[in-house]
Amino acid sequence: MPTFVAVDTGGTFTDLVALNPKSGALRYTKTLTTHDNPIDGILTCVDKAGISLADASVFKHGTTLVINTLLERSGPNIALVTTAGFRDVIELGRGGRTEPFNLTFRREPPLVARSHRFELVERMNADGTSQIAPIREATAALATQIAEFAVEAVAISFLNAYRNPSHERQVSAWLREMMPGCYITCATDLSRQWNEYERTVTAAANAYAGPKAGHYFASLSQSLAKRAFNGDLYLMSSSGGVLSAAQASAAPVLLVESGPVGGCIGASVFAERLGLKKIIAFDMGGTTAKCSLVEEGRFAIDSTYYIGGYGRGMPIRAPVLDIVEIGAGGGSIAWVDNQGGLHVGPQSAGSMPGPVAYGRGGTQPTVTDANLLLSRINAANFQGGEMTLDLDGSQAAMSAMAIKLGYDGRDGVTVLASGILAIANIAMVGAIKRITVERGKDPRAFVLFAYGGGGPLHGADLARSLNIPTVIIPPEPGNFSAIGMLLAHLRRDAGRTFVRCVDEHLLTAMEEVFAHMEGELRNDVFGEFNDVDVVFERHAELRFVGQSHAVKIDITGVSDLADLRVRFNEHYVARFGHVNERGATEVIALHSVASARIPRPDIAQLARKIEARPEATARRSTFFASLGRAVDTAVYSRWNLPLGWSGRGPAVIEEYGSTTIVGPYDDFEIGQLGEITIHIDRRAGKQDAVT
């Protein structure tokens, strides 16, 4: 049986996971990302892993290329065509100032300058009837004008096209014919929901990333083909599935969060296998911590995503996993303000210079330095010993800050270091509350599934603060995004604005729209794959008449209005705690999710072969916040612990790329998939994590 390969190109590292299901041969490799040509890094990983691509049937890839092109503005010259009267919409935006007292607040400039924005006479009415049809001659004149600007791509976005995209489609067909070789994209191919500004930005972003993404996917295909790869190449999309290279080239905006979503898919597969209905997927890396929810094997999708963040970024309408991300990671810097207040992050030392302990010139203490000084990580065995940490440097930097804050003596360093962890933890607790409590969910009903370099270090403390009873650390937490990609199926999301009161004709009208969306997905999106069995989910956004925000509910299988209302009421009460059970409701949008299974490995094979020597490899004095002091602690090597083995904390479990901390009195065991399950001690849970 052929090999499955997944490669995740991240900001710092390129990670590869390869598995031969028949032999069980498993390879993990990591190399520095090659930003000039990411393909070099990918091939280095392939070589390092010693696998033959001729034997590979599937190659899945997550990339930061699209988001980086948009953030760094490294795309080509592009043009925008809009309805006459509306070329400025993309620049005028919607007028919110997220820094209310800043007299110089500016958002990121639009992707297309005014000189490159063109207007065409055409008009669609709000009810989807055509008022003025576009004229071919006018379009031809426009094409000539645009050609003078030597653009590589053109975005088309017309007013009210979400109701009827025929004008956009007609003009894009004409422009393809008139401007051969130019990348043409129209907004309604990407979003069929109202809000002209967001849809126009989406089209522009797609046109901006399109030429570079298309070129990249093509050269990746060629490079793999040169290595005799004869299988299927898939790209990881932000909504939790994979796309073909052709689809990704046509709609690169679907890949804005191509990397982080991998871990979430991995978490959902583990949850399914372990029979866990509700988990929080928590990923803590060097600069940020991210969390998302997986319930009944599914994760929530947001349809608006801000390129560059909500504060100053621009919104696109693309389905992206609902993630809360905050600036708290191993590299987060501790600092003292001019009032003597202590803060941690959001600035990060990143990987360069990195924490003081990296010895690369960092001078400000970070979360990693704090973990090191509390003996939670091992200076001699960081990254499997590939990197030695500068304990003295960390100590000196921490000591200087401790004196500044009035924490005296050697004990002062410990107090400050544990304080830094407590502050970093409260920020991460806040992020988990946002993804749970602010969405009407009780975190105590969830399992905390922690990965990334820092997740296993902090998971137990976070769970303790949130009264979450169980933490699970998967195998290879440091490579978990790539593992998740290995497990991803095909998936595509579609949405329609559909404003309608709930009445007896509703279900028929909805059925018509769903049938249409599903037909399009089946033919246009999944048509290129042979023999796949497409499964559809249906979701609707509902609200009380007069509200602006709607709640999105799963309505797959709903057959009557009473059932629909029951689901809405249940969802609303769970989310907001109260509901007017008879208040008039309306539907505002319909969403369809199409997915199809493709072959993937069994996750039980992802655990390394165990050399069962379940004794501690060392003991060291390790600080625990729940005790307020350091205690003698057993240190284990993860791959010495056999399946089914159990123990009691305090314990430190080390492996390549990560360290798991088990608190005093917490019980832990090694599960069937190689995962570590930590049962948080309830007595400790009642103590204040700070004192």
Added chain:
Amino acid sequence: MIQSHRTTIDPVVLEIISHELQSIPDQVEADLTRTAFSPLIYEYKDYAVGLIDAQGRSIALARQGGPGFVVNLIGLGAREAMARHGDTLKPGDVIITNNPATIGHHLNDVVMCAPIFDQGGRIAAFMGIIAHWIDIGGRYPNSCSGTDTTEIFQEGLRLNSVHLRRQGRPVAEVYSIIEANSRMPEALLGDVEAQLAGCMKGAGLYAELMARHGAETLTGAVAEIWQRSASEARAAVAAIPDGSYAMECFLDNDGVTLDQTIPIRVAVHISGSRFTVDFSKMSPQVPGPFNSGRYGGGEACARIAFKYLISPSSAANEGSFAPLEVILPARTLLSAEVPAPLGRYSVPLPTVIDCIIGAMAKAMPDRCAAGHHASFGSYGFFGQHPDTGAFFTFFDTVHGGWGATASGDGIGPYKTMLHGDNRDIPIEVQEALYPVQIESYAWRPDSAGPGRHRGGLGTIKSYLVTAPCTAQFAFERYGCPPWGLFGGQSGTPGWVEVERKDARRGVLLKESELPMAAGDRLHVFAGGGGGYGASETRNRNAVQADLDSGLITEEHARNAYGFGR
């Protein structure tokens, strides 16, 4: 000032408590904006969510409410509740007030607050929300949108610290009065429910926090946070050169006496670390609805301008305004008393803030901006929807240009300095819901005030009305357009033009009831910001770039910049 870094409270505990306190109003806010029925809450952010201590001081305020709410109106509401009900307040009580003498806003802005009790049965804090109620009666739909009311009694229902709940039970009579006095009772009661749920949730979260840390530690942490903000603010003020700085401008009219302008005169006295905003020459209160009360008016303007100038990036709390003093005589435009009408209370405020910032330009040339469009420029339509026969109202406010600064061209298009993260209503949403078609939305060329740095441009939005209805709008700063600084010139003001089959009429500024026929057009012009520095010194490439992209015409380039001669 000598300060020890060693404080009585542990820095780690302090940082953790400040995170935890902030998360309470933030969590409540997330629910409020998602369950609200009024666009004034979910889109316009016309609300504030806050935790208030037992003395009515603000502990933590949700992050996304508008800048207008840096005045502690919830605290004023809580103090009024204490004064009226004092010891009789019980757990589970919820008090509402829109008393104009206390709040000083239009009657739509209602403070709701719930006392939180400590273990000894004393009031430890209040959880409160002030939110804009969509309609509470009065002469015009929305209660506050007329431009010619002359008494507060024409502007809706007054609720002076009445119980909405007693010990957890709804007070049916009060609900009944509210319901009977609103044109949109269903939406309003939905919002009241959201506001109530928020107060209850926040009160519960604060009680948990008290249980975790102890009331005393919490109080100590809060005092420390205030003290630090106060000393930071004092240090910033101390860096400003001492002196008195004054400026004068005017508003067009009060909507009743149309040919009489309203003078706005402000002075700021800087003395050491004291920042005194002096309104002693402010216009007396006016017959029309453009008055505001002392806290919602003068105090608010002083605080907002202070934030823009002194501490734009930090969160505001009780300590942030320690250096600020306000001299404000009674019965001025910004300290009006009952029965002065307050419906459009907020309209003058952006101009007053602009004027304080302008006054300080001499003292802080690098921190100030030239005048911004400063006009709410609220406009909208109401009537019967042709498809459903139901009553509809649509309102929005304009986005215009802001003033240039020492560091660059003016920003925008945004709403006014009184607004924050307020988004406009998308064109496609308007067209789908109301009988209008928008024919264009674009930059307004030549509207920016010329200067070394030019102002931000205004915008033009053109409406075609497709069914008979009534238009209503209110624009300001026509006579006194957004000024330039240090040789920069004024921006072009905003206004409305009406185009009917036979004629086009403009410039119009204020109308409460303008009949529109199907086929009529309304052109909404938003103003541009003022320039900074002499226009002759503007970088020639920058002028060329504006010309190339059509933001200025050749004529303007020639006249304003001496370009291309």
